[in-house]
Amino acid sequence: MTPTSHSAVASDPNDEGTLVAQAQAGDGTAFAELVQRYQRKIYRLAKHITQNDEDAEDVLQDSFMKAYEHLKGFHGQSKFYTWIVRIAVNESLMKLRKRKGDRFVSLDEPIDTGEEEVKREIAVWEGNPEQQYSQEELQGILNEAVETLKPDFRTVFTLRDIEELSTEETAEALGISIPAVKSRLLRARLELREKLTRKFKRKGDNAFGYV
Amino acid sequence: MVTCKQFLKELNDYLDPNTDPVMKTHLESHVSECMNCFVIVDTTRKTLQVYKGMEPQEIPEDVKARLWKALERKMVAEGTS
Numbered sequence: 171m172t173p174t175s176h177s178a179v180a181s182d183p184n185d186e187g188t189l190v191a192q193a194q195a196g197d198g199t200a201f202a203e204l205v206q207r208y209q210r211k212i213y214r215l216a217k218h219i220t221q222n223d224e225d226a227e228d229v230l231q232d233s234f235m236k237a238y239e240h241l242k243g244f245h246g247q248s249k250f251y252t253w254i255v256r257i258a259v260n261e262s263l264m265k266l267r268k269r270k271g272d273r274f275v276s277l278d279e280p281i282d283t284g285e286e287e288v289k290r291e292i293a294v295w296e297g298n299p300e301q302q303y304s305q306e307e308l309q310g311i312l313n314e315a316v317e318t319l320k321p322d323f324r325t326v327f328t329l330r331d332i333e334e335l336s337t338e339e340t341a342e343a344l345g346i347s348i349p350a351v352k353s354r355l356l357r358a359r360l361e362l363r364e365k366l367t368r369k370f371k372r373k374g375d376n377a378f379g380y381v
Numbered sequence: 382m383v384t385c386k387q388f389l390k391e392l393n394d395y396l397d398p399n400t401d402p403v404m405k406t407h408l409e410s411h412v413s414e415c416m417n418c419f420v421i422v423d424t425t426r427k428t429l430q431v432y433k434g435m436e437p438q439e440i441p442e443d444v445k446a447r448l449w450k451a452l453e454r455k456m457v458a459e460g461t462s
């Protein structure tokens with residue numbers, strides 16, 4: 171990454187950069203506003219990665235505490251959001267490792283995207299799930315599907331496709347290579363696609379009909 | 382000729398709007414002839430769409446309350462307003 175271009179900070183008081191500067195100068199209200207803004211996303215991320223309520227709560231608290239402690243060391247070369255996500259990812263992975271012992275350490279091992287494995291369920295979806303299920307039901311279905319992924323996959327998927335970090339940011343946050351991010355993301359996407367297709371596919375003879 | 386297996390390997394690139402158009406056209410030629418991959422592309426797109434459209438849920442009240450309490454204690458200890 172290059173030592174970035176510092177564009178002029180807008181004077182909008184709700185601008186993230188302004189809030190961070192105020193918080194760094196000791197303004198507790200500004201920091202509270204940042205917490206307010208990102209707490210739900212951080213909690214969701216922690217839950218997706220740890221799959222445990224208690225751990226997710228710890229991660230939520232510890233991440234913002236750490237951010238507060240290290241705020242002065244944050245120089246704005248990345249966005250505050252990316253920074254806090256990175257802290258939360260580290261905290262979440264630590265929790266996960268603690269719980270799973272050493273079963274989850276192979277963060278950079280290559281993954282085979284076997285064709286047979288992902289082509290099992292080929293059918294079109296019945297309409298639009300967002301219209302067919304309540305928000306709550308849909309949340310349940312989506313969370314359940316993510317839960318079944320292996321930690322390596324669901325972590326990458328969460329960062330890339332839910333929190334919308336870039337491939338580079340994800341690689342950096344997880345300390346893995348860019349090709350590893352890409353292959354895991356592909357695998358996660360295909361697995362989720364298959365799981366959701368089982369749920370949402372058009373039933374009956376015409377399951378394969380676009381025409 | 383792109384095989385299904387090769388195509389699936391490149392699926393991320395195919396879905397990525399920033400992919401080189403030459404590469405995209407190359408992959409497109411497979412999708413236009415292969416119904417299976419066409420369906421996979423379509424349902425993968427929809428999968429990503431539903432996840433992206435998901436708003437983060439509210440944090441349970443007690444969890445939120447404990448977060449604020451912890452932060453407050455921290456701020457008092459560090460002497461900020």
Ligand SMILES: [Zn+2]
Nearest residue numbers: 385415417418
């Ligand atoms: Zn094909």
